[in-house]
Amino acid sequence: MGTPYHLQSPRTILTRLMNMKHQPPALPQPPPPPPPKIILQPRDRTTPAMWCAAIVCFAFSILLIVAGVVILIVYLVVKPRAPSFDAPNATLSNIYIGSPAYFNGDMTFVANISNPNQKIDMVFRSATIELFFRDRLMAAQALPPFLQRRGQSQVLNVRMVSSQVVLPPEVAVELVNQVRSNRIVYTIRGAFKVQARFWFGHYTYWMYAICELELTAPPCGVLVARRCRTK
Numbered sequence: 001m002g003t004p005y006h007l008q009s010p011r012t013i014l015t016r017l018m019n020m021k022h023q024p025p026a027l028p029q030p031p032p033p034p035p036p037k038i039i040l041q042p043r044d045r046t047t048p049a050m051w052c053a054a055i056v057c058f059a060f061s062i063l064l065i066v067a068g069v070v071i072l073i074v075y076l077v078v079k080p081r082a083p084s085f086d087a088p089n090a091t092l093s094n095i096y097i098g099s100p101a102y103f104n105g106d107m108t109f110v111a112n113i114s115n116p117n118q119k120i121d122m123v124f125r126s127a128t129i130e131l132f133f134r135d136r137l138m139a140a141q142a143l144p145p146f147l148q149r150r151g152q153s154q155v156l157n158v159r160m161v162s163s164q165v166v167l168p169p170e171v172a173v174e175l176v177n178q179v180r181s182n183r184i185v186y187t188i189r190g191a192f193k194v195q196a197r198f199w200f201g202h203y204t205y206w207m208y209a210i211c212e213l214e215l216t217a218p219p220c221g222v223l224v225a226r227r228c229r230t231k
Contacts, residue, residue: 079117079119080117080120080196080198081116081117082194082207082230083113083114083115083116083122083148083192083194083207083230084113084114084116084230085111085112085113085190085192085207085209085211085228085230086111086112086113086114086211086226086228087109087110087111087112087188087211087213087223087226087228088110088112088223088226089109089110089223090107090108090109090110090213090215090222090223090226091107091108091109091215091220091221091222091223092105092106092107092184092215092216092217092218092221092222093106093107093108093218093219093220093221094106094218094219095175095179095184095217095218097167097172097175097176100166101166101167101168101169101171101172102164102165102166102167103138103162103164103165103166103167103172103175104162104163104164104165105138105139105160105161105162106159106160106161106162106218107131107139107159107160107186107215107221108157108158108159108160109157109158109160109188109213109223110155110156110157110158111129111155111156111157111158111190112153112154112155113148113153113154113156114152114153114154115148115149115150115151115152115153116151117150117151117196118150118151119150119198119199120150120196120197120198121147121148121149121150121196121197121198122147122148122194122195122196122197123145123146123147123148123194123195123197124143124145124146124147124148124192124193124194124195125145125193125194125195125204126142126143126145126192126193127142127143127145127190127191127192127193128140128141128142128143128190128191129141129142129143129158129160129188129189129190130188130189130190131160131162131186131187131188132186132187132188132189133171133175133185133186133187134171134174134175135187136165136167136168136171137165138160138162138165138186139160139161139162139165140160141158141159141160143156143158179217179218180217182216182217183214183215183216183217183224184214184215184216184217184221185212185213185214185215186212186213186215187210187211187212187213188209188210188211188212188213189208189209189210190208190209190210190211191206191207191208192206192207192208192209193205193206194206194207207230207231208230208231209228209229209230209231210228210229210230210231211226211227211228211229212226212227212228213225213226214226
């Protein structure tokens with residue numbers, strides 16, 4: 001706190017007044033910045049092409065939903081089942097292995113193909129049967145197309161003839177040992193192109209069958225065990 005004017009000397013008061021005159025004036029405060037302006041982008045108008053594309057996508061979605069519901073209803077009503085494949089009987093009449101390891105053989109088996117469906121007819125468009133020994137192809141046979149009504153079975157005699165089939169030495173030795181032990185194990189593989197018909201439509205798929213057959217030695221070889229499955 002300074003000395004009151006009435007107690008100061010005239011010289012001190014005069015000096016202070018002169019100093020106040022020489023001080024620069026106070027600078028004015030800058031004005032506050034203006035608020036930011038919000039620029040609104042113009043909205044693009046929806047063109048007729050965009051409306052048409054949206055309508056088409058919506059209609060396609062509705063069709064997919066309806067088709068899925070119809071397929072589900074048909075499946076629940078029809079309850080489709082795949083045909084079954086079995087080989088209940090087989091005979092082995094000949095096995096001959098020459099030198100070098102050329103294989104000749106003759107086997108016949110009974111193929112039983114059943115349609116377990118009560119509301120679906122099966123058309124076998126193509127069918128191929130192959131005979132294997134230790135994953136080596138020994139013979140192949142194509143079957144003619146045939147129709148199978150609902151609940152019916154088809155019995156076919158299939159003859160598998162092998163002629164001059166080259167075998168690796170270890171496979172030939174294994175086959176000779178099985179003939180001597182009176183137990184020969186063959187594998188049958190079938191590929192079927194099946195068309196299922198019902199009411200107002202049909203669908204086509206591939207069915208695969210595998211059977212493992214155990215037979216006695218030729219010339220009077222008979223089936224002693226089997227195991228078949230389809231997928």
